[in-house]
Amino acid sequence: MDLNYTSEQEAFRQEVRQFLQDQLPDDISERTQKRLRLTKDMIVRWQQILHKQGWGASTWPKEFGGTGWSEVEQLIFEEECALAGAPRQLDFGLRMVAPVIMKFGSQEQKDQHLPGILDGSVWWSQGYSEPGAGSDLASLRTTAEREGDHYIVNGQKTWTTLGQYGDWIFCLVRTNKEVKAQEGISFLLIDMKTPGIDVKPIIMLDGEHEINDVFFDNVKVPVENRVGEEDKGWTYAKYLLGHERTGLANVGQWKAMMRRLKEIARQEQEDGYAIIENPRFRDRLAQLDAELRALEVTVLRVLTNSSGPGPEASILKIRGTEIGQRLFELAMEATGQDALAHIPDALEPDYDGPLAGSMNATPAAGDYFNMRKLSIFGGSNEIQRNIISKLVLGL
Template sequence: MDLNYTPEQEAFREEVRRFLKDNLPKDIRERVKKRLRPDKAMTQRWQKILFDKGWGASTWPREYGGPGWSPVEQLIFEEECALAGAPRQLDFGLRMVAPVIMTFGNEEQKERYLPRILSGEDWWCQGYSEPGAGSDLASLKTRAVREGDHYVVNGQKTWTTLGQHANWIFCLVRTSNEGKPQEGISFLLIDMNTPGIEVRPITMLDGEHEINEVYFDNVKVPVENLVGEENKGWTYAKFLLGHERTGLANVGQWKAMMKRLRDIAEEQPDGDRVLIENTRFRDRLAQLEIELCALELTVLRVLTDENGPGPQASILKIRGTEIGQALFELVMEAVGPDALAYIPDALEPDYPGSRVGSPDATPAAGDYFNMRKLSIFGGSNEIQRNIIAQRVLGL
């Protein structure tokens, strides 16, 4: 097996690098490189730049406005964006709800929603988890009752990432209590500006407002916002989760962070030498690099499967999140005691106080705290192991 990139793929990489060098705004690049929080305006501005180039959605086919890239080109693009300091694109629209609309939506829904996702005009969030219905998603209780040409939605969603910025949310709602729990769930697209929706912030361990609770109080949703058939939402939800879990492998992001970790190790003092000369540290770094290389090859195998992401996406989710957590833990160890003095406000460029230690120490603990959630969201890793046992190994 030849694991090297072809001359055409290397030429594509150079094209992406030139584009990023010439078009990624300096203020965005510097902010992301310093591990500062990207804001809504920054993310949308970068999406507009990519959209104008025709690169707004690396995984989309040409018929819907994407570049029609191969899986290898998609990985190259994501890796180069991460290395250049580009902000992460909006997965909830581009990689989650968009494939569902493309596959199960009607033509009117495709024409209405897909162009605005691609341009970045609409910001989507995900309404899956509820209090008491996280990994056991089929037990969700948010109810949608049809009344004429509308559904009336009541209930609560939680852990809604970046819901404070969103103007649309895709939701799993219960439309029937008959049969198995999975058989009474529908997939609704809901305008976040609809009366009766309330978003309450949840502050995380790193002091960041990234997630939210979303409440629905007699929210009226037009029937035409139902994707596919009523009570078939579980099928669409599993399809979406396959794409989400594949994306959670985060190969490009982890390769960029691996480079950052190596840079830290080559500068960080370790007695009368630098940390990279410490044999035990170097062994752990090498082990992570090997595991990341294996993950990249596995991602390519899944992406090139003509049937799309299936239960094997659970393998990517487990390994990707475990590698990410191990990587940020090693960053904490590499930075040393300075990483313990984590000050959330110091992540902002106008912070008036002095930062502690090296620039890498400022975000290290916050990143570590944030990454603990990786093995939980998108379906906990314990649930993914059950899926693998049942649907891959047939146990």
């Protein structure tokens, strides 16, 4: 396998790099690189800038308004965006529900929903996990009972990331209790302004409001908002998760984080010592760097599969999330005593309190706590190993 980029691919990299230099707003780049708090407006503004350039959906085919880029070009684009300090685009719309709508949705659903995802005007949330139904997703209990041309939805979704901003939510709901668990699930698109929906915040260990509980109390959803056939939602859910798990490899973001970690490790402390001088730390950093490079090659192998992401995406999910967690563990170690304190207010650029002089300090602890979730969401890594054993290795 030739691991070198072609001249055309290197020219494309330069095009992306120049665009980022010209168009990425400084306030967004600064916050992203320093891992400070991003606002909804910043994320939407960046999506709109990309959309204006025609780059709003790097993974979409041209027929739906995407770039039609090759898998290698997509990887180059994501890597350059991460290195430049561009925020990650919202996966819930672009990488999750959009591919499902493209493949299984009606023409009306495509016309209604894809443009808003592309230009950033509609914010999507994910309604999969429930209390007691996370890794064992098929045990979900949120119900949707058919009454004429509507479903009446009752239940609870949890761990809904950034659901406080959601305009729409895609949900797995139980429409049939008389069959095997996986065979009685449907896939609904629900307007979050519908009466009966209540979003309540969950404050995490790092003090941030990133996730939510979403409650449904007799929520009336038109039948035409169902994607595909009734009781076939498990098929669509697995298709969505294949796309999500490929994205969770997160190679571009981790390469940017690796660069930042090396900068932190080289910084001298008050006693003139830099942790990069520690042979054991340096060896662990080098090992992780090599594993990240190997992951990048594996991502390319999976993405270039002509049939699209399959069960092999579980390999990317496991390795990507494990590498991410170890990166933030090393960042905690490299930051040293400053990482002991996490001050949520320090995630704002105008913060002038304790540790204000160390821009490595306060995000390190919060990031460490936050990233413990990586090996759980998108299907826990234990579940992914079962998938690999059964569907990839045939054991």
